[in-house]
Amino acid sequence: MTTSTAVREARWAAAPAAAGAIRRRRLPFSAWHLLLAPLSLGFALPLLWLLLSSVMSNAEINRFPPALWPRGIDLGGYRYVLGNAMFPRWFANSLIVAGTAVASNLLLGALGGYAFARMRFAGSRLLLGLMLATMVIPFQLTMIPTFLVMKELGLIDTLGALIVPSLVTPFAVFLFRQFFLALPREIEEAAWIDGCSRLRVLFSIVMPLARPALATVAVLTFLATWNDLSWPLIAINHDTQYTLQLGLTTFQGLHHTRWSAVMAGNLITVTPVLLAFLLAQKTFIQSLTSSGLKG
Numbered sequence: 001m002t003t004s005t006a007v008r009e010a011r012w013a014a015a016p017a018a019a020g021a022i023r024r025r026r027l028p029f030s031a032w033h034l035l036l037a038p039l040s041l042g043f044a045l046p047l048l049w050l051l052l053s054s055v056m057s058n059a060e061i062n063r064f065p066p067a068l069w070p071r072g073i074d075l076g077g078y079r080y081v082l083g084n085a086m087f088p089r090w091f092a093n094s095l096i097v098a099g100t101a102v103a104s105n106l107l108l109g110a111l112g113g114y115a116f117a118r119m120r121f122a123g124s125r126l127l128l129g130l131m132l133a134t135m136v137i138p139f140q141l142t143m144i145p146t147f148l149v150m151k152e153l154g155l156i157d158t159l160g161a162l163i164v165p166s167l168v169t170p171f172a173v174f175l176f177r178q179f180f181l182a183l184p185r186e187i188e189e190a191a192w193i194d195g196c197s198r199l200r201v202l203f204s205i206v207m208p209l210a211r212p213a214l215a216t217v218a219v220l221t222f223l224a225t226w227n228d229l230s231w232p233l234i235a236i237n238h239d240t241q242y243t244l245q246l247g248l249t250t251f252q253g254l255h256h257t258r259w260s261a262v263m264a265g266n267l268i269t270v271t272p273v274l275l276a277f278l279l280a281q282k283t284f285i286q287s288l289t290s291s292g293l294k295g
Contacts, residue, residue, distance in 0.1 A: 054078070054263040061259045077260030081268065086239055090247035091268075094226055097159055097243060101166040101225040102218050108168035108219055110210070113176025114202050118188070128177075131170045139230065145236060161235040162243065165196070166225050171218045179213035180206065215280040222276050226269075244269050 057074045060067040081087055116128050146165055155161040191201045232246045246267045
């Protein structure tokens with residue numbers, strides 16, 4: 001190979017890197033942002049419209065064509081919602097149900113996931129397969145059996161009917177299992193040599209390392225239980241036991257002309273979910289990228 005040929009090949013090899021450096025100098029950000037920014041704006045538009053509608057008057061909301069921007073800030077919808085005597089009770093009920101479901105899924109899901117990841121017993125793979133198979137069963141097929149079980153337990157029309165079916169989910173067990181499989185066994189073996197039991201190893205060593213999985217399970221469980229409407233609609237009859245979603249549905253039906261109050265109530269409902277996701281965003285993404293590949 002001559003010297004001139006070697007020089008040409010080196011230039012060809014360096015051409016892509018040089019082109020990338022030129023693009024970086026022209027754009028102070030990734031080119032993907034040109035696509036992702038409009039998409040993110042599209043996803044944010046419903047939330048923005050919800051915010052704007054909550055501070056509009058009923059006349060502005062009902063006007064055709066609808067107003068895109070409020071003439072002034074009208075807090076009548078918020079005063080109407082917060083002045084409703086049952087609204088704080090519905091909010092507290094939702095917090096109780098969602099908080100209990102999150103805590104139980106973190107505890108029971110971690111125990112189940114650790115057992116499937118580290119312990120080998122007769123029928124473990126079959127049991128894991130059966131558990132995962134339940135994830136593809138629609139809720140509509142299990143709704144009536146669940147209702148009958150809750151009725152036999154005497155939990156219908158109580159918050160217990162909403163809490164018990166959500167104490168642990170197959171998704172939580174599976175996600176913890178996948179995360180624990182990615183952890184090196186040497187960390188736990190050193191603790192076993194020192195005489196630690198499995199439970200102590202789990203809670204003292206493994207769980208502090210599983211913060212991404214904990215955050216993911218907590219956010220998804222909170223989101224599912226907080227926004228659940230179909231099951232409370234079946235299991236709860238008395239308005240004192242309503243969750244926020246169920247209460248807002250009946251509120252909207254009774255006061256269908258006060259759309260500003262409906263929008264204000266929906267915005268209050270969405271706010272805890274957004275805060276939970278934003279607080280756990282980094283660990284949420286880290287868990288999805290680190291625990292979903294190893295089987």
